[in-house]
Amino acid sequence: MIRGFFLGFIKIHILHHAAREPVYGLWLIEELGRHGYALSPGTLYPILHSLEEAGYVAAERANVKGKVRKYYKTTASGRRALTVSTKRAQELLNEILEE
Secondary structure: OHHHHHHHHHHHHHHHHHHHOOEOHHHHHHHHHHOOOOOOHHHHHHHHHHHHHOOOEEEEEEEEOOEEEEEEEEOHHHHHHHHHHHHHHHHHHHHHHHO
């Protein structure tokens, strides 16, 4: 059950960073790790692919030192979802902290 809660937080976190600048998998694993999320590539990449299939992020390939790396950037639809998610998270946080 808790894993399901955190999955939503992880998706919002990905959208947040990908809205600021293009991000790639290893960077996201390290960034999310700094926030206490221990993700393997086998967990992260299906999340990224589902966000891409839903139209919330778009991927672009780039050659970095001879290796192809996929960079993800939040789409307009993803920015709208992030805005709604941020508002609802703030409302929930305010309610939780009232008690």
